[in-house]
Amino acid sequence: MKKLWKGNEAIAEAAIAAGCRYFFGYPITPQNEIPEYMSWRLNEVGGSFVQAESEVSAINMVYGAAGAGGRAMTSSSSPGISLKQEGISYLAGAMVPCVIINMMRSGPGLGGIQPSQGDYFQATKGGGHGDYHCIVYAPASIQEFVDITYKAFDTADRYRVPVMLIGDGMLGQMMEPAEIPPMKNINRLPKKDWAVDCNNGGTQRLINSIKIDANELEEHNIHLAQIYEEIAKKETEVETYLCDDAEYIFVAYGSVARICKASIDELRKEGIKAGLIRPITLYPYPTKTIAKYAKKRIVKKFVTVELSMGQMVEDVRLAVNGKKPVEFYGRAGGNVMMPGDLVKYIKEGK
Amino acid sequence: MIVQKKPQLLTDTPLHYCPGCTHGIVHRLVAESIEELGMCDNAIGVMPVGCAVFGYNYFKCDMLQAAHGRAPSVSTGVKRVHPDALVFSYQGDGDCSSIGMCETVHAAARGENFTIIFINNGIYGMTGGQMAPTTMEGVKATTCIYGRDPKINGNPIHVAEMLATLTGPCYIERVACDNPAHVNAAKKAIKKAFELQIAKKGFTFIEVLASCPSNYHLTPLDAQKFVTERAIPFYPLGVIKDTTKEEK
Numbered sequence A: 001m002k003k004l005w006k007g008n009e010a011i012a013e014a015a016i017a018a019g020c021r022y023f024f025g026y027p028i029t030p031q032n033e034i035p036e037y038m039s040w041r042l043n044e045v046g047g048s049f050v051q052a053e054s055e056v057s058a059i060n061m062v063y064g065a066a067g068a069g070g071r072a073m074t075s076s077s078s079p080g081i082s083l084k085q086e087g088i089s090y091l092a093g094a095m096v097p098c099v100i101i102n103m104m105r106s107g108p109g110l111g112g113i114q115p116s117q118g119d120y121f122q123a124t125k126g127g128g129h130g131d132y133h134c135i136v137y138a139p140a141s142i143q144e145f146v147d148i149t150y151k152a153f154d155t156a157d158r159y160r161v162p163v164m165l166i167g168d169g170m171l172g173q174m175m176e177p178a179e180i181p182p183m184k185n186i187n188r189l190p191k192k193d194w195a196v197d198c199n200n201g202g203t204q205r206l207i208n209s210i211k212i213d214a215n216e217l218e219e220h221n222i223h224l225a226q227i228y229e230e231i232a233k234k235e236t237e238v239e240t241y242l243c244d245d246a247e248y249i250f251v252a253y254g255s256v257a258r259i260c261k262a263s264i265d266e267l268r269k270e271g272i273k274a275g276l277i278r279p280i281t282l283y284p285y286p287t288k289t290i291a292k293y294a295k296k297r298i299v300k301k302f303v304t305v306e307l308s309m310g311q312m313v314e315d316v317r318l319a320v321n322g323k324k325p326v327e328f329y330g331r332a333g334g335n336v337m338m339p340g341d342l343v344k345y346i347k348e349g350k
Numbered sequence B: 001m002i003v004q005k006k007p008q009l010l011t012d013t014p015l016h017y018c019p020g021c022t023h024g025i026v027h028r029l030v031a032e033s034i035e036e037l038g039m040c041d042n043a044i045g046v047m048p049v050g051c052a053v054f055g056y057n058y059f060k061c062d063m064l065q066a067a068h069g070r071a072p073s074v075s076t077g078v079k080r081v082h083p084d085a086l087v088f089s090y091q092g093d094g095d096c097s098s099i100g101m102c103e104t105v106h107a108a109a110r111g112e113n114f115t116i117i118f119i120n121n122g123i124y125g126m127t128g129g130q131m132a133p134t135t136m137e138g139v140k141a142t143t144c145i146y147g148r149d150p151k152i153n154g155n156p157i158h159v160a161e162m163l164a165t166l167t168g169p170c171y172i173e174r175v176a177c178d179n180p181a182h183v184n185a186a187k188k189a190i191k192k193a194f195e196l197q198i199a200k201k202g203f204t205f206i207e208v209l210a211s212c213p214s215n216y217h218l219t220p221l222d223a224q225k226f227v228t229e230r231a232i233p234f235y236p237l238g239v240i241k242d243t244t245k246e247e248k
Helices: A007-017 A033-044 A055-067 A078-093 A120-124 A142-159 A169-173 A214-235 A255-269 A287-294 A313-320 A339-347 B023-036 B051-057 B071-081 B093-099 B101-110 B159-164 B180-198 B220-234 B243-247
Strands: A003-006 A022-025 A048-051 A072-076 A098-104 A135-137 A162-168 A175-178 A238-241 A248-251 A274-279 A281-283 A301-306 A326-330 B043-047 B062-065 B086-092 B115-120 B169-176 B203-209 B238-242
Touching (some): A007 A072, A007 A098, A007 A175, A022 A033, A022 A055, A022 B071, A033 A048, A048 B071, A055 B062, A072 A078, A078 A098, A078 A162, A098 A142, A098 A169, A120 A162, A120 A281, A142 A214, A162 A169, A248 A255, A255 A339, A287 A301, A301 A313, A301 A339, B023 B115, B023 B180, B043 B071, B051 B062, B051 B086, B071 B086, B071 B093, B071 B101, B071 B115, B086 B180, B093 B159, B101 B159, B101 B203, B115 B180, B159 B203, B159 B238, B169 B220, B238 B243
Parallel strands (some): A022 A048, A248 A301, A301 A326, B043 B086, B086 B115
Antiparallel strands (some): A003 A175, A135 A281, A238 A274, B169 B238
């Protein structure tokens, strides 16, 4: 049944439905409703919540709980996600699956608390040290946030990688109708034979990211790269909107993609054929979809629209590979473009 | 003659520690205590960054290797999933009282029901002898080559006493391994901490004054003498907090 949900609270309830029983967080705007909701709700379902002393500590609690086989999650916003990067690198290195939510705010530094997409590079290109990736989703509505949070725990477990969902204050704070999927029975989740449990005299299970021998570590790096390749094949998600006959193609994700759709509808009323490619996964990136449209004769140009000074545009340029012009339209600092701004941009032929 | 057998929780892997280092003794005391409490099949260890980073090679129980200083947070997460397991983190002075002091203090303040074995040798071992938060005044390190001067390098921290000011911990004791009597006392303290954890009494902390012959440039025997003559007078041994006594 659909109910009116605040974004952050819907994410928290979807995580619980997915079997998340361990949440560790630290207050930061605009994601506070997630830890607040988890603090009482996890108690009801027999889980555990800790308000950690810092984001650094929270992500390491996730490492412990997820390394011990629990479904664990943390959430934060940009400056807090920076603090979690050390832990995320360890989670990736030790192959401990978990779910991380980043309700992005504007930066750099302490920045502001209004919507931004300034953490694209951090989320998709590593963020922490070393040779690793997280699977990164960028939902555009509260229902999509719910659905992806719900499946993110399965995806994380399947590949043993951290999964990150990125949104912004707009998605976290607004209310929309959404349906929470059914509560999973945590006793029926797939068994994790790698997780530390009490080994009952059996072979030691070890959660570890130190591999001091160069050959052993290279083997591990190659193994991770193979997993990322598999993920790219099976998990890449993208939505196209009115792209088939489009001459102008916007590329945008998250809340910005919704603004682009409104612009496209307005442009089409005036006979201008515009469309949208919306990456749902930012890593793996839907390079093939963009490359396919880049080859189409009818396409005049791509316009990447972001709440930043230009980050995802680099991946769009790599995918287009010089076949068509790739332009950039961005707002920053917490300012958000209006649909009319993009209509004007296309009509004035900039 | 007393013949000691090897604890069954320890593997046959040769220790990588330097001759005269206290880690080997403390590993043994931890393993013996777990075995005597019948918890070999129900123990999870969390290792630090520092000389004990490869400690998981020596224990047969399940283990996690934590980021530098984060073992108390990792242990917190593990204990939430396995509340009935015996969870211990094993941390040096750089790990536990420098980069991880925040995590240590807050795990203690929350009264998390696990045990920290804190190896205090007053120096950074693995990285090659830099000053630690517990390096005593006048002691030379590679980052204070004329000896620690509080005016330049700040003052050493009495970690056990500081944690004892918190409500969360139920048992804190400082021990040493510089002679057989002290080793026996250390064993008793570690075992007691584990017993209290099993009884779900709360946070327990055992500080072990340890030797580091390599970085103090001392022979193994002189390194033990340093603990006896210099470390113990500055860091007094004994029970620093025990709330379980009051309960009786």
